Amino acid sequence: xxxxxxxxLFGAILVLANVFAFNGILSNFHGGRMDLTxxxxxxxxxxxxxxxxxxxxxxxIYFFFTPLEKQHQLLRPLIPLMSDSLREMEAASEGHxxxxxxxxxxxxxxxxxxxxxxxxxxxxxxPIRTADESTTRLTYFSMVIRYGDRxxxxxxxxxxxxxxxDADTGVVLGLQNIEYLVAKGITKVVRGFASIGASLLTSGExxxxxxxxxxxxxxxxxxxxxxxxxxxxxDRLAMDAGGKLKSEFVDPTxxxxxxxxxRARLKREHGVRExxxxxxxxxKVWPWVIVKVGKKSDVFPLFSYSEEISEATVREALxxxxxxxxxxxxxxxxxxxxxxxxxxxxxxxxxxEAPGEFRQLNAVLGTEYEMKDVDLNSGSPxxxxxxxxxxxxxxxxxxxxxxxIDRFVMRGGRLVVCADTHGVDVxxxxxxxALKMASTDLGTFKELLASxxxxxxxxxxxxxxxxKIAIPKTVMIAGQRVQVMGDAKHxxxxxxxxxxxxxxxxxxTGGLASVTxxxxxxxxxxxxxxxxxxxxxxxxxxxxxxxETFLTTSAESGSVSDVASADALLDAGYKASGNAKERTxxxxxxxxxxxxxxxxxxxxxxxxxxxxxxxxxDDEDSGPPPSAxxxxxxxxxxxxxxxxxxxxxxxxxxxxALKGNxxxxxxxxxxxxxxxxxxxxxxxxxxxxxxxxxxxxxEADRASATSLARWLALVFPLGILLVLGVVWRVIxxxxxxxxxxxxxx
Amino acid sequence: xxxxxTVATKELRSSLNSPLAYVFIGVFTIASWAIFFFVEKFFAxxxxxxxxxxxxxxxxxxxxxxxxxxxxWASERRVGTWEILATSPVSTSNLVVGKFLAALGLLVLALxxxxxIATTVNGFGNLDFGAxxxxxxxxxxxxxxxxxxxxxxxxxxxxxxxxxxxxxxxGAVLMLPGLGFWExxxxxxxxxxxxxxGVGARFEASARxxxxxxxxxxxxxxxxxxxxxxxxxxxxxxxGN
Numbered sequence: 001x002x003x004x005x006x007x008x009l010f011g012a013i014l015v016l017a018n019v020f021a022f023n024g025i026l027s028n029f030h031g032g033r034m035d036l037t038x039x040x041x042x043x044x045x046x047x048x049x050x051x052x053x054x055x056x057x058x059x060x061i062y063f064f065f066t067p068l069e070k071q072h073q074l075l076r077p078l079i080p081l082m083s084d085s086l087r088e089m090e091a092a093s094e095g096h097x098x099x100x101x102x103x104x105x106x107x108x109x110x111x112x113x114x115x116x117x118x119x120x121x122x123x124x125x126x127p128i129r130t131a132d133e134s135t136t137r138l139t140y141f142s143m144v145i146r147y148g149d150r151x152x153x154x155x156x157x158x159x160x161x162x163x164x165x166d167a168d169t170g171v172v173l174g175l176q177n178i179e180y181l182v183a184k185g186i187t188k189v190v191r192g193f194a195s196i197g198a199s200l201l202t203s204g205e206x207x208x209x210x211x212x213x214x215x216x217x218x219x220x221x222x223x224x225x226x227x228x229x230x231x232x233x234x235d236r237l238a239m240d241a242g243g244k245l246k247s248e249f250v251d252p253t254x255x256x257x258x259x260x261x262x263r264a265r266l267k268r269e270h271g272v273r274e275x276x277x278x279x280x281x282x283x284k285v286w287p288w289v290i291v292k293v294g295k296k297s298d299v300f301p302l303f304s305y306s307e308e309i310s311e312a313t314v315r316e317a318l319x320x321x322x323x324x325x326x327x328x329x330x331x332x333x334x335x336x337x338x339x340x341x342x343x344x345x346x347x348x349x350x351x352x353e354a355p356g357e358f359r360q361l362n363a364v365l366g367t368e369y370e371m372k373d374v375d376l377n378s379g380s381p382x383x384x385x386x387x388x389x390x391x392x393x394x395x396x397x398x399x400x401x402x403x404x405i406d407r408f409v410m411r412g413g414r415l416v417v418c419a420d421t422h423g424v425d426v427x428x429x430x431x432x433x434a435l436k437m438a439s440t441d442l443g444t445f446k447e448l449l450a451s452x453x454x455x456x457x458x459x460x461x462x463x464x465x466x467x468k469i470a471i472p473k474t475v476m477i478a479g480q481r482v483q484v485m486g487d488a489k490h491x492x493x494x495x496x497x498x499x500x501x502x503x504x505x506x507x508x509t510g511g512l513a514s515v516t517x518x519x520x521x522x523x524x525x526x527x528x529x530x531x532x533x534x535x536x537x538x539x540x541x542x543x544x545x546x547x548e549t550f551l552t553t554s555a556e557s558g559s560v561s562d563v564a565s566a567d568a569l570l571d572a573g574y575k576a577s578g579n580a581k582e583r584t585x586x587x588x589x590x591x592x593x594x595x596x597x598x599x600x601x602x603x604x605x606x607x608x609x610x611x612x613x614x615x616x617x618d619d620e621d622s623g624p625p626p627s628a629x630x631x632x633x634x635x636x637x638x639x640x641x642x643x644x645x646x647x648x649x650x651x652x653x654x655x656x657a658l659k660g661n662x663x664x665x666x667x668x669x670x671x672x673x674x675x676x677x678x679x680x681x682x683x684x685x686x687x688x689x690x691x692x693x694x695x696x697x698x699e700a701d702r703a704s705a706t707s708l709a710r711w712l713a714l715v716f717p718l719g720i721l722l723v724l725g726v727v728w729r730v731i732x733x734x735x736x737x738x739x740x741x742x743x744x745x
Numbered sequence: 746x747x748x749x750x751t752v753a754t755k756e757l758r759s760s761l762n763s764p765l766a767y768v769f770i771g772v773f774t775i776a777s778w779a780i781f782f783f784v785e786k787f788f789a790x791x792x793x794x795x796x797x798x799x800x801x802x803x804x805x806x807x808x809x810x811x812x813x814x815x816x817x818w819a820s821e822r823r824v825g826t827w828e829i830l831a832t833s834p835v836s837t838s839n840l841v842v843g844k845f846l847a848a849l850g851l852l853v854l855a856l857x858x859x860x861x862i863a864t865t866v867n868g869f870g871n872l873d874f875g876a877x878x879x880x881x882x883x884x885x886x887x888x889x890x891x892x893x894x895x896x897x898x899x900x901x902x903x904x905x906x907x908x909x910x911x912x913x914x915x916g917a918v919l920m921l922p923g924l925g926f927w928e929x930x931x932x933x934x935x936x937x938x939x940x941x942x943g944v945g946a947r948f949e950a951s952a953r954x955x956x957x958x959x960x961x962x963x964x965x966x967x968x969x970x971x972x973x974x975x976x977x978x979x980x981x982x983x984x985g986n
Binding site: 011015018019022027029035039076498706709710713714716728 | 758761771774788793794860862871875878941950971
């Protein structure tokens, strides 16, 4: 090569090297972004940015992951997405957040130990399939948000969601709303945990922690550190609480009369005893922690048979117990449901729990709220720390129960009501291993609700805009009739999506992808009605209450009398008739609500001789009679309870829809609460845009419609290309060529 | 600039006179259609988005970019019109930019033939036009890089096929740092750093409707760098070096 060409080559290489060097420096620059999506899917909400900049000391986010080649194939695409999302948040925090992306395999041993011990990060066994092998491996996919010595962990199951599990495309996973998880985590570690000590200080209560534990030297090898770990955790908490947390360690072992008396007292007062570590009972230990805050107390064991013991698990258990005892820590949700109440005796004897329709829901919501079962029919009041009362499928409610609900609303408590006129027959369904429904009666609760402005109507709504459910189908395979599970659109499975029945401006549904209600009843704003012979007068919606609709059926929806009639439409098909119209199934009421019991006798109490109602001296919990009007509060009324029944949704194969439904329920719990910022961020939860037109089509028409659309998308542009070519040739045949030599330089 | 446009018009016109351009556009359209509806199974995915097509675009653009440019310089030398061009009063930069714009025009035309796919998507769901526009803008920017690479290779050799293979090779080299296999070879952190230099990997943000300044700068600087190298080769040849 001649020197000039060498110069040329070197010049070109230098130019490209500079280009790469420049871009290498620029690659860490995250400013100058233009989010072209309609809903700003890739732009952090201002509320998130505010939360990210809140920590006064640097807050650390750790993302622990197994490297791509060893990660499960479905999780692989999520690692870069997750890393990118977290980087965006780090950049937006302006130095308040420090991000650590930790490849578990290359991380140093010290960090691995810290992740396991301090944060409780654990691997998950997942099946791995490669070209060479098909095996199971332990993989890491966890996020930890750490502030000071507090941390919040999100494991694999918290971080992904199933986008598609169609047999044709296979399972497709997507990330959960990482922005919401991070915002929630930061809020918890910065505001929430800090208030363990602060809450004790402000409440004036002192927490007394008694650790009843076998001495370390008598402990089996794997539990020798247990006492040390507990001491460490307690020392840290005591420091935060500024003297409001006191602890003592008690050794109940030994054969002296004093020790025997101690063991007897512990058993009598707290029900604790020595527990065996193996089936034969050869090795027994004392591992109990008794926590007392004011008049309330709780007991928990320092280990469980299923979990590894680490400082993190010990701390989580203690903090969880303290949070339950210190008032105003988390949003406490009281749940009123028809489920049988857990029987502690049966649990202790190892008997299986009686089946409950909503029990699983408590576990799902329990990750964000403190859930408390409330048995109003027994005459107990709504506990003082409950700020939201979730009433699921109200039926057979006593007057006393209604009184307690009324009293709760009067003190400013928020109400979420999921009410309909039928329910899952749990016992019948269990016995026959098939979904059985039974009608339910709302009783006087319906009148109570109507007095506050929401009228739950009769009947079951049906609509052309509906979801699919699993149904058994008989098919012929090799001449044999075989029953398989298929799916079909059920007119009573009401489908709501963005712009399709969901009110976009509502805080409850704005941003949610979809919601499916099942056998729903209409919910309308109650209207005043004069008394007639057979019925009392109705006052209608109070003037002090405003309403907002958030779920509406399509203009083609109708109503049938019961579930059986709705099911009959699955075969017969539903077509809009004369009474078809839009119907409301979700209503928010805000304002001051009048007391249903104002001026009425307190139910369940003996009348005083003078005629006035009062409470007996020993019934301190029943509180004073309600005032005539409530404080400002919020009520959410949804004309369905099946939509959040894990039992119903799994039986009808609507489990995927349950996620959207639970998201709606969480919004309903949070609305009117003290943290609207988190509610706003969560409403950005799902960025999916389903093929709504395809869903609307009858099943039979879909294949032909998609095939036609698919071929049109090819034939149309190729046709245009052909016509363009022909027209171009004709035009060019009539033109002269350009004379380049005539141009001036 | 005026001369560049004249050269671009002339090149575009001569390209459209050749059936090869129609074949390329047709093949590009069919490939996009097949990927979207069959490989990515649009209807089964039940999602009104073009993202599944855009994730394949770096490879489609790599295939089509050098194919559109392979003859732009090489054929001038092969059929003997190079001397006319070399002695014309048009500056080298105008010639290079003109040819680049002509190829880019053809690429935009090819991309336009995928719009019926977007129309189909919107017919069945609520397509995010902003995100789709972002994807197409990203395609034009990334396509520019591959066209500039193809144009540079076309200026180096006389044989169009050699220019095509060279163009694909340079394009593949530009894609290489962003590919997934680095993870197992050099570890996550090094692979993550390398990823920043992969033009295909950097397309991921555009594919989801997010235009980042750092990506735009990467594409434009690479395009300008390759066009400058192209200009240097052409100028050197023009002045008999």
